[in-house]
Amino acid sequence: MAENVFETISRSYYDLTASEKKTADYVMKHHDETQYMSIAELAEASGVAEATVSRFCRRLGYKGYNAFKLAIANAAAMGQRDSVLLTGQIQEDDSLEDMSRKLYSADVAALAQTLERIEPEKIRVASELLERAGKVLCMGQGGSMLMAAECAHLFSTVSGKFFPVGDSHSQVIAAANLGQDDTLIFFSYSGATKDMSETLHIARERGARIVLITRFPRSPGAALADVVLSCGSNEGPLQLSSVPAKVAQLFLMDVLFSDYCRRDLERCRENRARVAEALAEKHL
Numbered sequence: 001m002a003e004n005v006f007e008t009i010s011r012s013y014y015d016l017t018a019s020e021k022k023t024a025d026y027v028m029k030h031h032d033e034t035q036y037m038s039i040a041e042l043a044e045a046s047g048v049a050e051a052t053v054s055r056f057c058r059r060l061g062y063k064g065y066n067a068f069k070l071a072i073a074n075a076a077a078m079g080q081r082d083s084v085l086l087t088g089q090i091q092e093d094d095s096l097e098d099m100s101r102k103l104y105s106a107d108v109a110a111l112a113q114t115l116e117r118i119e120p121e122k123i124r125v126a127s128e129l130l131e132r133a134g135k136v137l138c139m140g141q142g143g144s145m146l147m148a149a150e151c152a153h154l155f156s157t158v159s160g161k162f163f164p165v166g167d168s169h170s171q172v173i174a175a176a177n178l179g180q181d182d183t184l185i186f187f188s189y190s191g192a193t194k195d196m197s198e199t200l201h202i203a204r205e206r207g208a209r210i211v212l213i214t215r216f217p218r219s220p221g222a223a224l225a226d227v228v229l230s231c232g233s234n235e236g237p238l239q240l241s242s243v244p245a246k247v248a249q250l251f252l253m254d255v256l257f258s259d260y261c262r263r264d265l266e267r268c269r270e271n272r273a274r275v276a277e278a279l280a281e282k283h284l
Helices: 005-015 018-029 039-046 050-059 065-084 096-117 120-132 143-156 168-176 194-205 220-224 243-280
Strands: 136-140 162-164 183-187 209-214 227-230
Touching: 005 018, 005 065, 018 039, 018 050, 039 050, 050 065, 096 243, 120 183, 120 209, 120 227, 120 243, 136 143, 136 168, 143 162, 143 183, 143 243, 168 194, 183 194, 194 209, 194 220, 209 220, 209 243
Parallel strands: 136 162, 136 183, 183 209, 209 227
Antiparallel strands: none
C-alpha cells in the first residue's frame, strides 16, 4: 500500500529546509484544519511565505498545493471512514433524526461564520457598483455557477440589467465585451480557478468593476477584484459543492440584494409588482 501524506512528511522531514519544516510541523499538528485552508492561510499560520509552501508541496512529490490538500483529505478519510466525505460529520449508524440535526447545525454554523465575516463598508461599495452599472454579469464555474444564476435571477426581479453567463468560453467572450460602466459578480468558493483568473483579467483590462464572493479573501481572484465579500463554511477537497457553502453564499447574496434594493425601495417595489403580475399568468 502506498504511504499516505503524513508518512511522506515524516520520511522526508530531515531533507526539508528550516522554513519547510515549519510548514511540516504545522501540518502534522493541525492536519484536520489544513485541508480547509488556502495556501495563503497555511503560509501565515506556519510563519512562512507562500512560495515556501509551494516548494514544500513539490518536495513531497505533489504537483501543487491543491494536490497536497487532496492528499491530506484522503489520509484523514482513511482514518475517519466516511465522516470526512459528508457534511456535519455524519456517521453510518446515525439515525435520520441525528443526521438531520447535524446537517442543521452545519448550515447554521455556515450562516454564523458568514455573519462574522460581513464588512458593512464592502457591502455598501458593492451595492454602489451594482447601482451605477449599466450592465451586471453574474458568473461562476461548476457549483458556483448555480449561485451566479440564482443571483442573476434574484436581482432580475427588481432590475433588467442583471444577466447570468454560463460556460467558461461564453464568460471570456462576455468579459471581452464589458465596458467601464459595467460590473461583474463572480462566485468562487476557492477564488483560485484558472478559468476564473482568465475571465477576471480580461474584465479588468476592459475597465469593468469586479465583485468577488469567496471563502478566501487572500486568494488569487481576490487580488483581481475591486470588492471581496467573504462567506463562511469550511469545505474540504472531498466535500465537493457542499450545501453549507452554498447556504453561506446565498446568505451573502441576500444581504447584498437587500442593501441594493433599499437604495431605491420604491422603484424596486414597482418592478417587483410588475414581475409578480406577469408571473401570475403562469399559474393555474
